[in-house]
Amino acid sequence: MTKKLRPTLAIKGTLGLEADGRNFGGRERIALLLKIGELGSISAAARDVGMSYKGAWEAVDAMNTLAGEPLVHRAVGGRSGGSATLTVRAQRLIDVFQRMEAIHQRFLKHLSAVADNPLSDIDLVRRFTMKTSARNQIAGTVSTVQSGTVNDVVQIDIQGGQQLVATVTHESAQSLGLAPGRSAFVLIKASSVIIGLPDGLSRLSARNQLKGQVSYVKRGAVNAEVGIQLDGGSAIVSIITTASLDALALSEGMPVVAIIKASSLIVGTFDS
Template sequence: MKGKIEGRFWIKKDGKNFLGSGRVELLKNIEKLGSISKAARAMKMSYKAAWDAVEIMNNLSEEPILEKVSGGKGGGGSRLTEYGKRLIKDFEELKKQYKDFLESLENFDKRVFGVKISARNRLLCKIEKISFENDVCTIFLTLRDSLSLTSKITVSAANELELKEGDKVIAIIKSTSIKIYDEPKYNSLKTRVTEIKHSEQHSTLTLKTQNGYTLNVLTKRCNLNIEDEIYAQIDPEDILIGV
């Protein structure tokens, strides 16, 4: 059979994710816009998520990736060091070689790839509608029994994945990205608590929707009970798309 082989890759250091396409895009935006906060807004992500990503990269890096800029009209900001610029250049070269490698495999009749990701929540969905506004692609997803979710990713990411309406995709959600509420919220699913594990500061929940989807949630320690009905809410920016 003939098909298109696709994949994504990360550079790891000490067993931890160091550089990926999203983090490289964040660094490019910081260099372009002059601050982490502006870069985060441009990518429709929270400042904390952007800061955490930068902190992880700096902690794993052999040299500083960013340096502070003092003064100026905006009161200072951040910019890439020469080492940070080289990292981006090296990553993009590796990404090109990786793409070439995948394309070379398409000459084979059959290949099976196994990809491990840290996010435990992976939901099979269908793309009902795609809309574009500036650099943001909004993807309207349907699950079983007409359940729906909305995802927002960058236009460049959507183009790389070659997404189109009617495609079957995987919605990928980190357990820490799910918020729980007693009443329905935007982009939420009604669920039932089936398992609870408590630590000193956190609770790990297993939730199930009426049509059988399972969600794993890591949240601050809570007082929920088995069989409690709650709503699992996910910000559209926290729903990644896999193909």
């Protein structure tokens, strides 16, 4: 069976004009004006650009109205007769639009060159714009899914070769399309992150024990916020009591382990 290749995503865009908040037109209407100037006939221009005769007349009327002055002078002579000429303003508009279109196409070409993989770059932008109350948002790739009757166990590879393990309902895993190779993200409340010391850790039932070091400490009256730079580049935030902060004697640069129960992870995907 031949594996279906993922289609290449290209960045495209169209240039349009507005007048007083109303759509003046874009490439199609400018093309119509250009053909009217070349052929001297609205009906002939409509046929050439693949537009209906009625649609062409309506487009010309709309452009004349929105421009605030005539763009096309018409000499009525019946459906097959008559003539049409462009005003100086229309000729200037065509020239300006063509210049703008050339600049626009160069911009799109440059944007495509910057985005070596447009699909992944768009996903990244979506991640930046995602809003959630969870302090910790970590992206990764699903590596394994162990299906169960009620719950599935999902392992997600993150930066630096570390893994996160989450338990989700089987129905949720199916709905999200979780499978090896699928891009996903994990949300973790800061209060769900327990901090431990790497030396002398007791055996724990928590599936997630991520190594890192303290990046900052913000002490409050009752609780403290502790930032942890995980091995490999990801970062995570924990909220603990000041009593725990003092008991562990946490300070910047100190090696620690972020401990999180698999049931405390919320898994999501970026695809619609």
